[in-house]
Amino acid sequence: MSVLSPVAAIGRSTMGALAAIGRIAIFAGRTASHVFRPPFYPREFATALAGIGYFSLPVVGMTALFTGGALALQIFAGGARFNAEAVVPQIVAIGMVRELGPVLVGLMIAARVTSSIAAEIATMKVTEQIDALVTLSTHPIKYLVVPRVLAALITVPILVGIGDVIGVFGGYLVGTLRLGFNPAAYIQNTVDFLEFWDIASSLIKGAAFGGIAALMGCFYGMASERGAQGVGRATKASVVAAAVLILAANFLLTQAFFSV
Amino acid sequence: MIKLDGVEKAFGRNRVLRGINLEVPRGKSVVVIGGSGTGKSVLLKCILGLVQPDSGRIMVDGKDAGRGDRDAFLAQFGMLFQGGALFDSLHVWENVAFRLLRGSLKRPREEARAIAIEKLRRVGLKADVADMYPGELSGGMQKRVGLARAIAAEPQIIFFDEPTTGLDPIMAGVINDLIREIVVEMGATAMTITHDMSSVRAIADNVAMLHGGVIQWYGPVADLDNSGDPFVDQFVHGRAEGPIEAVR
Ligand SMILES: Nc1ncnc2c1ncn2[C@@H]1O[C@H](COP(=O)(O)OP(=O)(O)OP(=O)(O)O)[C@@H](O)[C@H]1O
Ligand SMILES: [Mg+2]
Numbered sequence: 145m146s147v148l149s150p151v152a153a154i155g156r157s158t159m160g161a162l163a164a165i166g167r168i169a170i171f172a173g174r175t176a177s178h179v180f181r182p183p184f185y186p187r188e189f190a191t192a193l194a195g196i197g198y199f200s201l202p203v204v205g206m207t208a209l210f211t212g213g214a215l216a217l218q219i220f221a222g223g224a225r226f227n228a229e230a231v232v233p234q235i236v237a238i239g240m241v242r243e244l245g246p247v248l249v250g251l252m253i254a255a256r257v258t259s260s261i262a263a264e265i266a267t268m269k270v271t272e273q274i275d276a277l278v279t280l281s282t283h284p285i286k287y288l289v290v291p292r293v294l295a296a297l298i299t300v301p302i303l304v305g306i307g308d309v310i311g312v313f314g315g316y317l318v319g320t321l322r323l324g325f326n327p328a329a330y331i332q333n334t335v336d337f338l339e340f341w342d343i344a345s346s347l348i349k350g351a352a353f354g355g356i357a358a359l360m361g362c363f364y365g366m367a368s369e370r371g372a373q374g375v376g377r378a379t380k381a382s383v384v385a386a387a388v389l390i391l392a393a394n395f396l397l398t399q400a401f402f403s404v
Numbered sequence: 405m406i407k408l409d410g411v412e413k414a415f416g417r418n419r420v421l422r423g424i425n426l427e428v429p430r431g432k433s434v435v436v437i438g439g440s441g442t443g444k445s446v447l448l449k450c451i452l453g454l455v456q457p458d459s460g461r462i463m464v465d466g467k468d469a470g471r472g473d474r475d476a477f478l479a480q481f482g483m484l485f486q487g488g489a490l491f492d493s494l495h496v497w498e499n500v501a502f503r504l505l506r507g508s509l510k511r512p513r514e515e516a517r518a519i520a521i522e523k524l525r526r527v528g529l530k531a532d533v534a535d536m537y538p539g540e541l542s543g544g545m546q547k548r549v550g551l552a553r554a555i556a557a558e559p560q561i562i563f564f565d566e567p568t569t570g571l572d573p574i575m576a577g578v579i580n581d582l583i584r585e586i587v588v589e590m591g592a593t594a595m596t597i598t599h600d601m602s603s604v605r606a607i608a609d610n611v612a613m614l615h616g617g618v619i620q621w622y623g624p625v626a627d628l629d630n631s632g633d634p635f636v637d638q639f640v641h642g643r644a645e646g647p648i649e650a651v652r
Contacts, residue, residue, distance in 0.1 A: 183506060183507055185506065268491075271487060271489060272485045272487055272489035273489050273491055273492075275449070276483070276489040276490075276491070277491075278452075278453075278454060278478070279452055279454070279478055279481060279482075280478075280502050280553075281475050281479050281503065281507055281508075282506065282507065
Protein backbone atom coordinates (compact mmCIF):
# COMPACT_ATOMS: atom_id res chain seq x y z
CA MET A 145 0.00 0.00 0.00
CA SER A 146 1.35 3.42 -0.86
CA VAL A 147 0.03 6.93 -0.47
CA LEU A 148 -0.53 6.94 -4.20
CA SER A 149 -3.08 4.13 -4.15
CA PRO A 150 -6.13 6.45 -3.92
CA VAL A 151 -4.74 8.31 -6.93
CA ALA A 152 -4.23 5.04 -8.75
CA ALA A 153 -7.78 4.06 -7.88
CA ILE A 154 -9.12 7.33 -9.31
CA GLY A 155 -7.05 6.74 -12.43
CA ARG A 156 -8.35 3.19 -12.78
CA SER A 157 -11.98 4.17 -12.39
CA THR A 158 -11.53 7.06 -14.84
CA MET A 159 -10.10 4.65 -17.39
CA GLY A 160 -12.93 2.25 -16.66
CA ALA A 161 -15.54 4.97 -17.17
CA LEU A 162 -13.93 6.08 -20.44
CA ALA A 163 -13.87 2.49 -21.70
CA ALA A 164 -17.55 2.10 -20.75
CA ILE A 165 -18.47 5.30 -22.59
CA GLY A 166 -16.66 3.96 -25.65
CA ARG A 167 -18.56 0.68 -25.51
CA ILE A 168 -21.86 2.50 -25.00
CA ALA A 169 -21.14 4.71 -28.02
CA ILE A 170 -20.43 1.65 -30.17
CA PHE A 171 -23.62 0.03 -28.90
CA ALA A 172 -25.65 3.16 -29.69
CA GLY A 173 -24.15 3.24 -33.18
CA ARG A 174 -25.04 -0.39 -33.80
CA THR A 175 -28.57 0.24 -32.56
CA ALA A 176 -28.96 3.23 -34.88
CA SER A 177 -27.71 1.18 -37.82
CA HIS A 178 -30.52 -1.32 -37.26
CA VAL A 179 -33.39 1.15 -37.00
CA PHE A 180 -34.15 1.46 -40.70
CA ARG A 181 -33.13 -2.01 -41.88
CA PRO A 182 -35.81 -4.70 -42.03
CA PRO A 183 -37.11 -6.93 -40.59
CA PHE A 184 -39.16 -4.77 -38.23
CA TYR A 185 -40.95 -6.06 -35.18
CA PRO A 186 -44.20 -4.09 -34.77
CA ARG A 187 -45.51 -6.31 -31.95
CA GLU A 188 -42.45 -5.75 -29.81
CA PHE A 189 -42.65 -2.03 -30.60
CA ALA A 190 -46.29 -1.86 -29.52
CA THR A 191 -45.52 -3.70 -26.27
CA ALA A 192 -42.66 -1.30 -25.59
CA LEU A 193 -44.87 1.74 -26.29
CA ALA A 194 -47.35 0.54 -23.68
CA GLY A 195 -44.73 -0.52 -21.15
CA ILE A 196 -42.60 2.60 -21.34
CA GLY A 197 -45.24 5.20 -22.12
CA TYR A 198 -48.70 4.38 -20.96
CA PHE A 199 -47.83 2.53 -17.77
CA SER A 200 -45.45 5.30 -16.68
CA LEU A 201 -48.26 7.87 -16.60
CA PRO A 202 -49.28 7.44 -12.92
CA VAL A 203 -45.77 7.79 -11.55
CA VAL A 204 -45.02 10.75 -13.82
CA GLY A 205 -48.27 12.45 -12.82
CA MET A 206 -47.66 12.03 -9.08
CA THR A 207 -44.07 13.23 -9.32
CA ALA A 208 -44.99 16.33 -11.29
CA LEU A 209 -48.02 17.23 -9.15
CA PHE A 210 -46.14 17.20 -5.85
CA THR A 211 -43.09 18.93 -7.29
CA GLY A 212 -45.17 21.73 -8.82
CA GLY A 213 -46.93 22.23 -5.48
CA ALA A 214 -43.71 22.30 -3.48
CA LEU A 215 -42.17 24.66 -6.00
CA ALA A 216 -45.03 27.14 -5.56
CA LEU A 217 -44.63 27.08 -1.77
CA GLN A 218 -40.87 27.66 -1.98
CA ILE A 219 -41.08 30.47 -4.52
CA PHE A 220 -43.76 32.17 -2.48
CA ALA A 221 -41.67 31.92 0.71
CA GLY A 222 -38.47 32.94 -1.07
CA GLY A 223 -40.12 35.71 -3.04
CA ALA A 224 -41.63 37.15 0.16
CA ARG A 225 -38.11 38.09 1.33
CA PHE A 226 -37.96 40.80 -1.32
CA ASN A 227 -41.64 41.42 -1.88
CA ALA A 228 -41.81 39.38 -5.06
CA GLU A 229 -44.51 36.86 -4.06
CA ALA A 230 -46.42 37.68 -7.23
CA VAL A 231 -43.91 35.89 -9.51
CA VAL A 232 -45.08 32.43 -8.36
CA PRO A 233 -46.99 31.55 -11.57
CA GLN A 234 -44.16 32.61 -13.87
CA ILE A 235 -41.34 30.93 -11.94
CA VAL A 236 -43.33 27.72 -11.39
CA ALA A 237 -43.98 27.59 -15.12
CA ILE A 238 -40.43 28.18 -16.20
CA GLY A 239 -38.93 25.96 -13.50
CA MET A 240 -41.25 23.08 -14.28
CA VAL A 241 -41.11 23.29 -18.04
CA ARG A 242 -37.46 24.05 -18.59
CA GLU A 243 -35.84 21.99 -15.83
CA LEU A 244 -37.81 20.02 -13.30
CA GLY A 245 -40.33 18.47 -15.68
CA PRO A 246 -37.82 16.85 -18.03
CA VAL A 247 -35.28 15.99 -15.33
CA LEU A 248 -37.73 14.44 -12.88
CA VAL A 249 -39.58 12.52 -15.58
CA GLY A 250 -36.21 11.37 -16.94
CA LEU A 251 -35.14 10.15 -13.51
CA MET A 252 -38.45 8.41 -12.87
CA ILE A 253 -38.11 6.70 -16.25
CA ALA A 254 -34.59 5.65 -15.29
CA ALA A 255 -35.96 4.14 -12.09
CA ARG A 256 -38.96 2.47 -13.65
CA VAL A 257 -38.04 1.65 -17.24
CA THR A 258 -34.25 1.34 -17.29
CA SER A 259 -34.29 -1.08 -14.39
CA SER A 260 -36.99 -3.28 -15.85
CA ILE A 261 -35.40 -3.36 -19.31
CA ALA A 262 -32.00 -4.22 -17.82
CA ALA A 263 -33.38 -6.95 -15.57
CA GLU A 264 -35.45 -8.46 -18.36
CA ILE A 265 -32.67 -8.52 -20.95
CA ALA A 266 -30.06 -9.67 -18.43
CA THR A 267 -32.31 -12.55 -17.40
CA MET A 268 -32.72 -13.45 -21.05
CA LYS A 269 -28.95 -13.38 -21.41
CA VAL A 270 -28.21 -15.64 -18.44
CA THR A 271 -30.95 -18.14 -19.36
CA GLU A 272 -29.58 -18.40 -22.92
CA GLN A 273 -32.68 -16.78 -24.42
CA ILE A 274 -30.45 -14.33 -26.31
CA ASP A 275 -28.49 -17.27 -27.75
CA ALA A 276 -31.80 -18.88 -28.67
CA LEU A 277 -32.87 -15.69 -30.49
CA VAL A 278 -29.67 -15.78 -32.53
CA THR A 279 -30.16 -19.42 -33.50
CA LEU A 280 -33.70 -18.55 -34.58
CA SER A 281 -32.20 -16.05 -37.05
CA THR A 282 -33.34 -13.04 -35.05
CA HIS A 283 -30.91 -10.25 -34.31
CA PRO A 284 -31.11 -9.39 -30.59
CA ILE A 285 -30.44 -5.68 -31.22
CA LYS A 286 -33.19 -5.47 -33.82
CA TYR A 287 -35.65 -7.51 -31.80
CA LEU A 288 -34.96 -6.31 -28.25
CA VAL A 289 -33.11 -3.00 -28.37
CA VAL A 290 -34.50 -1.07 -31.34
CA PRO A 291 -38.20 -1.34 -30.33
CA ARG A 292 -37.47 -0.23 -26.77
CA VAL A 293 -35.22 2.68 -27.69
CA LEU A 294 -37.62 3.91 -30.38
CA ALA A 295 -40.58 3.63 -28.03
CA ALA A 296 -38.73 5.64 -25.38
CA LEU A 297 -37.70 8.31 -27.90
CA ILE A 298 -41.34 8.76 -28.85
CA THR A 299 -43.17 8.38 -25.55
CA VAL A 300 -40.88 10.10 -23.05
CA PRO A 301 -41.28 13.55 -24.66
CA ILE A 302 -45.04 13.04 -24.43
CA LEU A 303 -44.69 12.06 -20.79
CA VAL A 304 -42.58 15.16 -20.19
CA GLY A 305 -45.25 17.31 -21.83
CA ILE A 306 -47.90 15.77 -19.60
CA GLY A 307 -45.60 16.14 -16.59
CA ASP A 308 -45.08 19.83 -17.39
CA VAL A 309 -48.81 20.45 -17.51
CA ILE A 310 -49.50 18.53 -14.30
CA GLY A 311 -46.59 20.25 -12.56
CA VAL A 312 -47.91 23.67 -13.48
CA PHE A 313 -51.32 22.51 -12.33
CA GLY A 314 -49.81 21.47 -8.98
CA GLY A 315 -48.45 25.00 -8.62
CA TYR A 316 -51.85 26.38 -9.58
CA LEU A 317 -53.61 24.28 -6.91
CA VAL A 318 -51.27 25.41 -4.17
CA GLY A 319 -51.24 28.98 -5.47
CA THR A 320 -54.99 29.38 -5.59
CA LEU A 321 -56.03 27.21 -2.61
CA ARG A 322 -53.24 28.01 -0.14
CA LEU A 323 -51.57 31.22 -1.24
CA GLY A 324 -54.58 33.23 -2.30
CA PHE A 325 -53.85 33.75 -6.00
CA ASN A 326 -56.73 34.57 -8.32
CA PRO A 327 -57.36 31.45 -10.49
CA ALA A 328 -57.94 33.26 -13.78
CA ALA A 329 -54.97 35.57 -13.26
CA TYR A 330 -52.71 32.62 -12.37
CA ILE A 331 -53.50 30.85 -15.63
CA GLN A 332 -53.21 34.05 -17.64
CA ASN A 333 -49.80 34.81 -16.14
CA THR A 334 -48.53 31.30 -16.89
CA VAL A 335 -49.75 31.30 -20.49
CA ASP A 336 -48.44 34.77 -21.23
CA PHE A 337 -45.06 34.05 -19.76
CA LEU A 338 -44.12 30.75 -21.41
CA GLU A 339 -42.49 30.98 -24.83
CA PHE A 340 -42.41 28.45 -27.63
CA TRP A 341 -38.77 27.65 -27.00
CA ASP A 342 -39.39 26.85 -23.32
CA ILE A 343 -41.77 24.10 -24.34
CA ALA A 344 -39.75 22.86 -27.32
CA SER A 345 -36.60 22.54 -25.22
CA SER A 346 -38.57 20.60 -22.63
CA LEU A 347 -39.73 18.05 -25.18
CA ILE A 348 -36.30 17.76 -26.81
CA LYS A 349 -34.82 17.04 -23.39
CA GLY A 350 -37.51 14.42 -22.91
CA ALA A 351 -36.51 12.63 -26.11
CA ALA A 352 -32.84 12.71 -25.15
CA PHE A 353 -33.48 11.41 -21.64
CA GLY A 354 -35.83 8.71 -22.91
CA GLY A 355 -33.22 7.53 -25.40
CA ILE A 356 -30.56 7.46 -22.68
CA ALA A 357 -32.81 5.56 -20.26
CA ALA A 358 -33.78 2.82 -22.73
CA LEU A 359 -30.30 2.51 -24.19
CA MET A 360 -28.69 2.08 -20.76
CA GLY A 361 -31.17 -0.62 -19.82
CA CYS A 362 -30.46 -2.51 -23.04
CA PHE A 363 -26.70 -2.01 -22.91
CA TYR A 364 -26.22 -3.21 -19.35
CA GLY A 365 -28.73 -6.03 -19.82
CA MET A 366 -26.89 -7.36 -22.86
CA ALA A 367 -23.55 -7.04 -21.05
CA SER A 368 -24.78 -8.96 -18.00
CA GLU A 369 -22.61 -11.66 -16.50
CA ARG A 370 -23.88 -15.07 -15.50
CA GLY A 371 -26.23 -15.89 -12.66
CA ALA A 372 -28.64 -13.98 -10.46
CA GLN A 373 -25.80 -11.81 -9.22
CA GLY A 374 -25.00 -10.82 -12.78
CA VAL A 375 -28.60 -9.71 -13.32
CA GLY A 376 -28.54 -7.70 -10.09
CA ARG A 377 -25.31 -5.99 -10.98
CA ALA A 378 -26.47 -5.19 -14.51
CA THR A 379 -29.69 -3.64 -13.20
CA LYS A 380 -27.92 -1.48 -10.64
CA ALA A 381 -25.28 -0.32 -13.12
CA SER A 382 -27.91 0.55 -15.71
CA VAL A 383 -29.94 2.77 -13.37
CA VAL A 384 -26.86 4.56 -12.02
CA ALA A 385 -25.51 5.15 -15.54
CA ALA A 386 -28.89 6.34 -16.83
CA ALA A 387 -29.39 8.78 -13.93
CA VAL A 388 -25.89 10.25 -14.19
CA LEU A 389 -26.04 10.54 -17.98
CA ILE A 390 -29.49 12.17 -17.82
CA LEU A 391 -28.26 14.81 -15.37
CA ALA A 392 -25.11 15.42 -17.39
CA ALA A 393 -27.08 15.64 -20.64
CA ASN A 394 -29.50 18.04 -18.95
CA PHE A 395 -26.66 20.37 -18.08
CA LEU A 396 -25.26 20.27 -21.60
CA LEU A 397 -28.67 20.81 -23.20
CA THR A 398 -29.54 23.68 -20.87
CA GLN A 399 -26.17 25.20 -21.68
CA ALA A 400 -26.81 24.79 -25.40
CA PHE A 401 -30.40 26.12 -25.34
CA PHE A 402 -30.32 28.99 -22.85
CA SER A 403 -26.82 30.34 -22.32
CA VAL A 404 -26.31 33.69 -23.95
CA MET B 405 -21.61 -32.45 -43.35
CA ILE B 406 -20.04 -30.77 -40.34
CA LYS B 407 -16.27 -30.89 -40.05
CA LEU B 408 -14.26 -29.58 -37.12
CA ASP B 409 -10.55 -29.19 -37.43
CA GLY B 410 -8.37 -28.40 -34.42
CA VAL B 411 -11.04 -26.32 -32.65
CA GLU B 412 -9.82 -24.77 -29.42
CA LYS B 413 -11.63 -22.68 -26.84
CA ALA B 414 -10.52 -21.41 -23.44
CA PHE B 415 -12.38 -19.27 -20.91
CA GLY B 416 -9.61 -17.37 -19.16
CA ARG B 417 -7.30 -20.08 -17.84
CA ASN B 418 -9.90 -22.81 -18.20
CA ARG B 419 -8.91 -24.58 -21.43
CA VAL B 420 -12.12 -26.32 -22.36
CA LEU B 421 -11.61 -27.47 -25.96
CA ARG B 422 -8.01 -28.33 -26.83
CA GLY B 423 -8.13 -29.37 -30.46
CA ILE B 424 -11.38 -30.99 -31.51
CA ASN B 425 -11.34 -32.99 -34.75
CA LEU B 426 -14.69 -34.42 -35.72
CA GLU B 427 -16.70 -35.21 -38.83
CA VAL B 428 -20.46 -35.54 -38.74
CA PRO B 429 -21.68 -37.05 -42.02
CA ARG B 430 -24.81 -35.63 -43.64
CA GLY B 431 -28.01 -37.39 -42.63
CA LYS B 432 -26.39 -39.20 -39.72
CA SER B 433 -27.04 -38.99 -36.02
CA VAL B 434 -23.97 -38.43 -33.88
CA VAL B 435 -24.18 -38.55 -30.11
CA VAL B 436 -21.60 -36.75 -28.01
CA ILE B 437 -20.95 -38.22 -24.59
CA GLY B 438 -18.53 -37.12 -21.92
CA GLY B 439 -18.31 -36.07 -18.29
CA SER B 440 -20.09 -33.08 -16.88
CA GLY B 441 -18.18 -29.88 -17.59
CA THR B 442 -16.01 -31.32 -20.36
CA GLY B 443 -17.28 -28.79 -22.89
CA LYS B 444 -20.02 -30.60 -24.81
CA SER B 445 -22.39 -27.62 -24.77
CA VAL B 446 -19.53 -25.26 -25.63
CA LEU B 447 -18.74 -27.49 -28.63
CA LEU B 448 -22.24 -27.09 -30.07
CA LYS B 449 -22.18 -23.34 -29.40
CA CYS B 450 -18.88 -23.04 -31.25
CA ILE B 451 -20.40 -24.62 -34.34
CA LEU B 452 -23.34 -22.20 -34.20
CA GLY B 453 -21.02 -19.25 -33.66
CA LEU B 454 -22.58 -18.39 -30.28
CA VAL B 455 -19.15 -18.92 -28.79
CA GLN B 456 -16.17 -17.76 -30.82
CA PRO B 457 -13.47 -20.49 -30.98
CA ASP B 458 -9.93 -19.32 -30.28
CA SER B 459 -8.52 -21.31 -33.18
CA GLY B 460 -9.34 -24.11 -35.59
CA ARG B 461 -11.75 -24.42 -38.48
CA ILE B 462 -15.42 -25.32 -38.59
CA MET B 463 -16.89 -26.23 -41.96
CA VAL B 464 -20.58 -26.84 -42.67
CA ASP B 465 -21.29 -28.34 -46.09
CA GLY B 466 -17.86 -27.28 -47.25
CA LYS B 467 -18.37 -23.66 -46.23
CA ASP B 468 -16.54 -21.87 -43.44
CA ALA B 469 -19.04 -21.47 -40.60
CA GLY B 470 -17.75 -18.07 -39.51
CA ARG B 471 -18.00 -16.43 -42.95
CA GLY B 472 -20.75 -15.60 -45.40
CA ASP B 473 -24.41 -14.87 -44.84
CA ARG B 474 -25.11 -15.54 -41.18
CA ASP B 475 -28.90 -15.58 -41.55
CA ALA B 476 -28.76 -18.21 -44.27
CA PHE B 477 -26.25 -20.19 -42.22
CA LEU B 478 -28.43 -20.19 -39.10
CA ALA B 479 -31.60 -20.88 -41.05
CA GLN B 480 -30.44 -24.47 -41.64
CA PHE B 481 -30.06 -25.14 -37.88
CA GLY B 482 -32.38 -26.02 -35.04
CA MET B 483 -31.11 -26.08 -31.48
CA LEU B 484 -32.50 -27.41 -28.23
CA PHE B 485 -30.68 -25.65 -25.40
CA GLN B 486 -29.75 -27.55 -22.28
CA GLY B 487 -31.86 -25.22 -20.12
CA GLY B 488 -34.69 -24.94 -22.65
CA ALA B 489 -34.09 -21.20 -23.19
CA LEU B 490 -37.76 -20.58 -23.87
CA PHE B 491 -38.88 -16.96 -24.23
CA ASP B 492 -40.85 -16.49 -21.05
CA SER B 493 -42.73 -13.43 -22.29
CA LEU B 494 -44.29 -15.41 -25.15
CA HIS B 495 -46.95 -18.12 -25.11
CA VAL B 496 -45.82 -21.69 -25.62
CA TRP B 497 -47.14 -21.83 -29.17
CA GLU B 498 -45.46 -18.51 -30.05
CA ASN B 499 -42.21 -20.01 -28.80
CA VAL B 500 -42.60 -23.08 -30.96
CA ALA B 501 -43.66 -21.06 -34.01
CA PHE B 502 -41.09 -18.30 -33.43
CA ARG B 503 -39.40 -18.72 -36.80
CA LEU B 504 -42.75 -19.06 -38.57
CA LEU B 505 -44.05 -15.75 -37.21
CA ARG B 506 -41.26 -13.51 -38.46
CA GLY B 507 -38.43 -13.25 -40.92
CA SER B 508 -38.07 -15.16 -44.17
CA LEU B 509 -40.28 -18.09 -43.11
CA LYS B 510 -43.15 -15.86 -42.00
CA ARG B 511 -46.67 -17.15 -42.57
CA PRO B 512 -50.18 -16.30 -41.29
CA ARG B 513 -50.61 -16.58 -37.52
CA GLU B 514 -53.34 -19.21 -37.75
CA GLU B 515 -51.20 -21.45 -39.92
CA ALA B 516 -48.14 -20.98 -37.68
CA ARG B 517 -50.27 -21.85 -34.66
CA ALA B 518 -51.54 -25.03 -36.30
CA ILE B 519 -47.98 -26.11 -37.07
CA ALA B 520 -46.93 -25.32 -33.50
CA ILE B 521 -49.73 -27.45 -32.07
CA GLU B 522 -48.79 -30.31 -34.38
CA LYS B 523 -45.14 -30.11 -33.25
CA LEU B 524 -46.25 -30.00 -29.61
CA ARG B 525 -48.23 -33.17 -30.19
CA ARG B 526 -45.14 -34.86 -31.59
CA VAL B 527 -43.25 -34.20 -28.36
CA GLY B 528 -46.17 -35.57 -26.34
CA LEU B 529 -47.83 -32.30 -25.30
CA LYS B 530 -51.55 -31.62 -25.56
CA ALA B 531 -52.96 -28.65 -27.45
CA ASP B 532 -54.06 -26.90 -24.24
CA VAL B 533 -50.45 -26.09 -23.26
CA ALA B 534 -50.22 -23.94 -26.40
CA ASP B 535 -51.75 -20.91 -24.70
CA MET B 536 -49.82 -21.23 -21.46
CA TYR B 537 -46.59 -19.42 -20.61
CA PRO B 538 -43.34 -21.38 -20.24
CA GLY B 539 -43.20 -20.48 -16.53
CA GLU B 540 -46.42 -22.43 -15.97
CA LEU B 541 -44.90 -25.71 -17.23
CA SER B 542 -42.83 -28.35 -15.44
CA GLY B 543 -39.13 -28.71 -16.27
CA GLY B 544 -39.67 -31.73 -18.47
CA MET B 545 -42.53 -30.04 -20.30
CA GLN B 546 -40.36 -26.97 -20.94
CA LYS B 547 -37.66 -29.24 -22.34
CA ARG B 548 -40.16 -30.76 -24.76
CA VAL B 549 -41.41 -27.31 -25.83
CA GLY B 550 -37.77 -26.44 -26.54
CA LEU B 551 -37.55 -29.59 -28.61
CA ALA B 552 -40.70 -28.68 -30.53
CA ARG B 553 -39.26 -25.23 -31.22
CA ALA B 554 -36.00 -26.74 -32.48
CA ILE B 555 -37.79 -28.92 -35.04
CA ALA B 556 -40.64 -26.53 -35.94
CA ALA B 557 -39.09 -25.07 -39.09
CA GLU B 558 -37.81 -28.50 -40.19
CA PRO B 559 -34.12 -27.59 -40.25
CA GLN B 560 -31.52 -29.75 -41.99
CA ILE B 561 -29.18 -29.82 -39.01
CA ILE B 562 -30.47 -30.21 -35.47
CA PHE B 563 -28.56 -29.99 -32.19
CA PHE B 564 -30.09 -31.49 -29.07
CA ASP B 565 -28.42 -30.64 -25.77
CA GLU B 566 -29.61 -33.31 -23.33
CA PRO B 567 -33.09 -33.86 -24.81
CA THR B 568 -34.17 -36.52 -22.31
CA THR B 569 -32.73 -35.14 -19.07
CA GLY B 570 -35.54 -34.64 -16.59
CA LEU B 571 -38.06 -36.77 -18.48
CA ASP B 572 -39.75 -39.94 -17.22
CA PRO B 573 -38.65 -43.20 -18.93
CA ILE B 574 -41.72 -43.38 -21.15
CA MET B 575 -41.40 -39.79 -22.34
CA ALA B 576 -37.66 -40.31 -22.84
CA GLY B 577 -38.54 -43.22 -25.12
CA VAL B 578 -40.96 -41.03 -27.08
CA ILE B 579 -38.28 -38.38 -27.57
CA ASN B 580 -35.64 -40.93 -28.59
CA ASP B 581 -38.01 -42.30 -31.22
CA LEU B 582 -38.78 -38.78 -32.42
CA ILE B 583 -35.12 -37.89 -32.88
CA ARG B 584 -34.50 -41.16 -34.73
CA GLU B 585 -37.54 -40.46 -36.91
CA ILE B 586 -36.34 -36.95 -37.78
CA VAL B 587 -33.00 -38.32 -38.93
CA VAL B 588 -34.38 -41.30 -40.85
CA GLU B 589 -37.50 -39.75 -42.39
CA MET B 590 -36.49 -36.12 -42.89
CA GLY B 591 -32.86 -36.94 -43.63
CA ALA B 592 -31.69 -34.38 -41.09
CA THR B 593 -28.24 -34.37 -39.57
CA ALA B 594 -28.36 -34.55 -35.77
CA MET B 595 -25.85 -33.94 -33.00
CA THR B 596 -27.14 -34.95 -29.60
CA ILE B 597 -25.55 -34.56 -26.20
CA THR B 598 -26.77 -37.04 -23.64
CA HIS B 599 -25.74 -38.80 -20.43
CA ASP B 600 -28.38 -41.47 -20.86
CA MET B 601 -26.82 -44.64 -22.28
CA SER B 602 -30.15 -46.08 -23.42
CA SER B 603 -30.69 -42.85 -25.36
CA VAL B 604 -27.28 -43.24 -26.95
CA ARG B 605 -28.16 -46.70 -28.19
CA ALA B 606 -31.56 -45.58 -29.45
CA ILE B 607 -30.45 -42.41 -31.25
CA ALA B 608 -26.89 -42.78 -32.43
CA ASP B 609 -25.33 -43.86 -35.68
CA ASN B 610 -21.95 -42.75 -34.37
CA VAL B 611 -20.75 -41.90 -30.91
CA ALA B 612 -18.07 -39.36 -29.99
CA MET B 613 -16.61 -39.23 -26.54
CA LEU B 614 -15.25 -35.89 -25.37
CA HIS B 615 -12.61 -36.01 -22.68
CA GLY B 616 -9.72 -33.75 -21.76
CA GLY B 617 -10.69 -31.24 -24.42
CA VAL B 618 -10.33 -33.67 -27.33
CA ILE B 619 -12.43 -36.37 -28.98
CA GLN B 620 -11.17 -39.35 -27.03
CA TRP B 621 -13.01 -41.93 -29.11
CA TYR B 622 -15.23 -41.79 -32.22
CA GLY B 623 -16.91 -44.78 -33.77
CA PRO B 624 -20.15 -46.52 -34.72
CA VAL B 625 -22.57 -47.18 -31.90
CA ALA B 626 -22.23 -50.94 -32.46
CA ASP B 627 -18.60 -50.71 -31.31
CA LEU B 628 -19.45 -48.90 -28.10
CA ASP B 629 -19.31 -51.99 -25.91
CA ASN B 630 -16.04 -53.29 -27.28
CA SER B 631 -14.32 -50.04 -28.09
CA GLY B 632 -11.12 -51.15 -26.40
CA ASP B 633 -10.89 -47.64 -24.94
CA PRO B 634 -10.66 -47.61 -21.14
CA PHE B 635 -12.26 -44.12 -20.98
CA VAL B 636 -15.28 -45.21 -22.99
CA ASP B 637 -15.57 -48.45 -21.01
CA GLN B 638 -15.56 -46.63 -17.73
CA PHE B 639 -18.13 -44.09 -18.94
CA VAL B 640 -20.50 -46.56 -20.54
CA HIS B 641 -20.53 -48.80 -17.49
CA GLY B 642 -20.62 -45.92 -15.05
CA ARG B 643 -17.71 -47.14 -12.94
CA ALA B 644 -16.16 -44.91 -10.31
CA GLU B 645 -12.80 -46.68 -10.84
CA GLY B 646 -10.86 -46.00 -14.01
CA PRO B 647 -8.80 -43.45 -15.93
CA ILE B 648 -11.47 -40.71 -15.57
CA GLU B 649 -11.18 -39.05 -12.18
CA ALA B 650 -14.39 -38.76 -10.20
CA VAL B 651 -13.54 -35.28 -8.90
CA ARG B 652 -13.17 -32.76 -11.72
N1 LIG C 1 -19.71 -18.39 -21.11
C1 LIG C 1 -18.81 -19.03 -20.35
N2 LIG C 1 -17.93 -18.34 -19.62
C2 LIG C 1 -17.00 -18.97 -18.87
N3 LIG C 1 -16.88 -20.29 -18.78
C3 LIG C 1 -17.74 -21.05 -19.48
C4 LIG C 1 -18.75 -20.46 -20.30
N4 LIG C 1 -19.46 -21.45 -20.88
C5 LIG C 1 -18.91 -22.61 -20.42
N5 LIG C 1 -17.88 -22.37 -19.59
C6 LIG C 1 -17.03 -23.39 -18.94
O1 LIG C 1 -16.71 -24.36 -19.90
C7 LIG C 1 -16.70 -25.65 -19.32
C8 LIG C 1 -17.57 -26.58 -20.15
O2 LIG C 1 -18.92 -26.17 -20.05
P1 LIG C 1 -20.08 -26.93 -20.82
O3 LIG C 1 -21.34 -26.24 -20.49
O4 LIG C 1 -19.73 -27.09 -22.25
O5 LIG C 1 -20.05 -28.36 -20.12
P2 LIG C 1 -20.85 -29.65 -20.55
O6 LIG C 1 -19.89 -30.64 -21.07
O7 LIG C 1 -21.99 -29.29 -21.42
O8 LIG C 1 -21.35 -30.15 -19.12
P3 LIG C 1 -22.79 -30.73 -18.68
O9 LIG C 1 -22.83 -32.14 -19.09
O10 LIG C 1 -22.76 -30.59 -17.19
O11 LIG C 1 -23.83 -29.88 -19.34
C9 LIG C 1 -17.15 -25.49 -17.89
O12 LIG C 1 -16.01 -25.55 -17.07
C10 LIG C 1 -17.75 -24.11 -17.83
O13 LIG C 1 -17.49 -23.53 -16.59
MG1 LIG D 1 -23.95 -29.01 -21.20
